[in-house]
Amino acid sequence: MTAFRRALGLPGLIDVHTHFMPERVLAKVWAYFDAAGPLTGRPWPITYRGDEDERLARLRSFGVRAFTSMIYPHKPGMAEWLNGWAAGFAARTPDCLHTATFFPEPDAARYTTEAVEAGARVFKSHLQVGAYDPNDPLLDGVWGLLQDAGLPVVTHCGSGPVPGPHTGPGPVGALLARFPRLRIVVAHMGMPEYGDFLDLAVRHPSVRLDTTMAFTDFSEEKAPFPAGLLPRLRELQDRILLGTDFPNIPYPYGHALDALARLDLGDDWLRAVCHGNAGRLFGIG
Structure with missing residues (x-):
């Protein structure tokens, strides 16, 4: 990985999709993966x-x-409660971008406002695990706040590894029709609806995509990225961000980087994806 960075002349990597959470919550997440629960759809050994x-x-x-x-x-x-933990984690971990989350409930706008005021720089919305519609009226105040604040929301909205009741491009497309300036970051490149989410990014300049688990051998086995869409990745070079799902990945971290390199989209593309795009988004030089 050192050779990867040196070859590109990068000061480091910026990974917008890593998981740190309270230990007892993470233990439950790992137990779910170990049991190959219904939302994973297959064996999923945790590497880290x-x-x-x-x-x-x-x-x-x-x-x-x-x-x-x-x-x-x-x-x-x-x-x-998770936001409180994440604020403490960010305070003691200077290289972590202060992360927050929300759920459709009556006080969502209140605690989201408090998280923004406390310095949150990125939010997470997991439509698959949360099984909620992003257009739930209980979230209107949240989306309006985040749109006005210009804060990115990493959103698991694709139907991989298994579909949820509100995954796929339709719900997020409807959300963006209502809040067109939202800085949605489509997690996992929208796997497996890659083309639909790339289309969404073309229509909405505020939309980005992260590379989490996409293009790896593990994902290519069940949800291969169509070769015909590779030119679209080059066209959207400035809006694709490195993500990995560390530590909850079933392969070494370096494989995620190798998977990007073997797309053969060029060094400028890799530099933008692995550092430059997220650097501009978060003001990291």
Whole structure:
């Protein structure tokens, strides 16, 4: 990974899709993956287990200079508590971009406002795990706030690895019709509806996509990225961001970088995706 960065002349990597969360929550997430639960659809061994300090040291050793703590609730009453934890984590972890989340519930706009005021720089919306419609009226105040604040929302809205009741391009497309300036970051390149979400990005200049797990051998086996769409990746070079899902990945971190390199889209593309685009989005030089 050092050779990858040096060859591109990068000061480091910016990974917009990494998971740090309360230990007991992470333990439950790992147990779900270990059991190959219904939302994973297949065996999913976790490569980077270990305590928080070990995981932080490992991520930094890969040359990652900024990352996120993607947290997400699966029911009401969780989001505000997760936001409190994430604020503390960001305060003690300067290279972590302060992350927050929300859920459709009556006080969502209140605690989202508080998270923004506390310095949150990126939000997570997990439509698959949360099984909620992003157009739920309980979230209108949240989306309006985040649109006005210009804060990115990393959104698992594609139907991979298995569909949810509100995944796919339709719900997010409807959301963007109502809030056209939202800085949605489509997680996993919108897997497996790659083309539909690339179309959405073309229609909405504020939309970005992250590379999380896309193009890897693990994902190509079940949801291959169509070769005919590769020119679209070059056209949207300035709006694709590196994401990995660390530590919850079933392969080494370096494979995610190798998977990007083997797309053969050029060094300028790799530099933009692995650092430059996120650097501009978050003001990281």
